[in-house]
Amino acid sequence: METRSPGVRHMCTLSLLLVSVCPLRLCSSSWMWLGVTSAGISEKLGCANLPLSPRQLFLCRRKPFLLPSIQDGARLAVSECQSQFRHERWNCSTSQQPPVFGHELTSGTKETAFIYAVMAAGLVHAVTRSCSQGNTTECGCDARLQGGGSAVDGWHWGGCSDHIQYGTWFSRKFMDNNMKNTSTTRGGYTLNSMNQHNSEVGRQAIEQTMSTDCRCHGVSGSCAVKTCWRMMAPFDRVGVYLKDRYENSVQVSDRSRRKTRRKDQRRPPVDKQRLIFFNKSPNYCLEDRRRGVAGTRGRRCNRTSTGSDSCNLLCCGRGYNTHVVRHVQRCECKFVWCCYVRCRRCESMNDMHTCK
Numbered sequence: 479m480e481t482r483s484p485g486v487r488h489m490c491t492l493s494l495l496l497v498s499v500c501p502l503r504l505c506s507s508s509w510m511w512l513g514v515t516s517a518g519i520s521e522k523l524g525c526a527n528l529p530l531s532p533r534q535l536f537l538c539r540r541k542p543f544l545l546p547s548i549q550d551g552a553r554l555a556v557s558e559c560q561s562q563f564r565h566e567r568w569n570c571s572t573s574q575q576p577p578v579f580g581h582e583l584t585s586g587t588k589e590t591a592f593i594y595a596v597m598a599a600g601l602v603h604a605v606t607r608s609c610s611q612g613n614t615t616e617c618g619c620d621a622r623l624q625g626g627g628s629a630v631d632g633w634h635w636g637g638c639s640d641h642i643q644y645g646t647w648f649s650r651k652f653m654d655n656n657m658k659n660t661s662t663t664r665g666g667y668t669l670n671s672m673n674q675h676n677s678e679v680g681r682q683a684i685e686q687t688m689s690t691d692c693r694c695h696g697v698s699g700s701c702a703v704k705t706c707w708r709m710m711a712p713f714d715r716v717g718v719y720l721k722d723r724y725e726n727s728v729q730v731s732d733r734s735r736r737k738t739r740r741k742d743q744r745r746p747p748v749d750k751q752r753l754i755f756f757n758k759s760p761n762y763c764l765e766d767r768r769r770g771v772a773g774t775r776g777r778r779c780n781r782t783s784t785g786s787d788s789c790n791l792l793c794c795g796r797g798y799n800t801h802v803v804r805h806v807q808r809c810e811c812k813f814v815w816c817c818y819v820r821c822r823r824c825e826s827m828n829d830m831h832t833c834k
């Protein structure tokens with residue numbers, strides 16, 4: 479067993495302390511606003527009672543009508559992140575109350591990149607939906623499309639096209655540190671400009687996944703005339719899109735580190751549609767409280783799968799336990815004249831596997 483000198487032990491407590499203080503440190507960053515997902519928002523509970531940074535508080539006071547959308551956006555993003563990563567070793571878990579992310583917010587990994595992108599996208603999505611529903615006078619449907627179309631092809635713009643510009647503007651204001659445009663950064667990023675780049679990828683994802691929907695008019699559904707509108711994809715489509723970006727993200731150099739290699743200096747700027755990260759991710763296998771890694775012990779795995787949820791991959795080769803779970807269902811239901819349904823109770827025993 480490892481022996482530790484008192485000095486080393488002291489360092490350990492210090493870093494553990496940092497972890498528990500970390501949420502406080504995050505409080506001063508703009509991430510405290512994740513706490514809005516659990517806050518009950520009512521008229522009485524104004525901006526001042528919410529976990530916002532000074533800049534966000536200022537925005538909130540100027541636009542209190544967007545409060546429900548900020549809350550919706552954060553919820554949308556967290557639940558989509560958890561759904562996209564439910565079969566992965568890192569499952570996008572947050573601490574419970576308030577639901578904040580831990581180390582992965584500042585680790586500069588692919589996971590940091592995904593979180594920023596999905597949060598920025600969630601905010602655009604929620605604010606835009608509120609605009610389209612006519613909930614505020616500051617934004618509405620996309621007026622540029624109204625009245626246009628093609629008479630020859632028998633369609634015109636109509637209905638309410640989602641106007642994402644306002645939501646995109648708001649998402650930038652709310653999340654970005656008002657840094658200069660970073661899309662042409664050469665010779666490395668800072669954590670701030672990396673986050674801002676990735677948030678922008680998230681906002682662009684809303685635009686990239688928009689589609690056109692049409693409705694037919696004409697005698698008995700002849701579709702002689704069509705009314706069309708542009709609409710945002712459901713947020714789970716945005717989640718799939720961003721998960722793909724995550725899997726194809728690119729490593730860039732961290733300018734705040736002294737040793738920037740020459741090679742990096744000459745590297746062309748990264749495509750605006752790609753997520754970027756500095757650091758390789760930990761393998762997320764074992765619990766590491768200092769880094770906020772939960773580990774995969776106790777996670778449910780799939781013995782027959784070959785994907786990331788397979789027992790082999792998810793449990794990192796440590797093996798798994800098998801439990802038998804009793805499942806009770808209604809079955810063999812029959813319609814009985816007249817008028818009810820009679821079912822039997824069926825029991826089945828299923829194997830459930832969890833990582834050691």
Ligand SMILES: *[C@@H]1O[C@H](CO)[C@@H](O)[C@H](O)[C@H]1NC(C)=O
Binds near residue numbers: 547604607608613
């Ligand atoms: C718009 O306002 C209505 C009524 O206040 C509310 O029920 C609805 O959830 C709001 N929609 C959005 C997207 O905020």
Ligand SMILES: *[C@@H]1O[C@H](CO)[C@@H](O)[C@H](O)[C@H]1NC(C)=O
Binds near residue numbers: 659660661662
């Ligand atoms: C950043 O600058 C580039 C070129 O200078 C421009 O095309 C792009 O629209 C700008 N992006 C933002 C978010 O302002």
Ligand SMILES: *[C@@H]1O[C@H](CO)[C@@H](O)[C@H](O)[C@H]1NC(C)=O
Binds near residue numbers: 564570571572773775
């Ligand atoms: C993620 O995994 C941990 C165990 O590693 C588990 O406690 C937690 O409930 C999971 N979170 C989600 C959102 O599935």
Ligand SMILES: *[C@@H]1O[C@H](CO)[C@@H](O)[C@H](O)[C@H]1NC(C)=O
Binds near residue numbers: 780
């Ligand atoms: C396990 O994986 C297989 C193959 O991917 C799939 O068909 C099955 O539904 C999964 N089982 C569970 C319990 O998720």
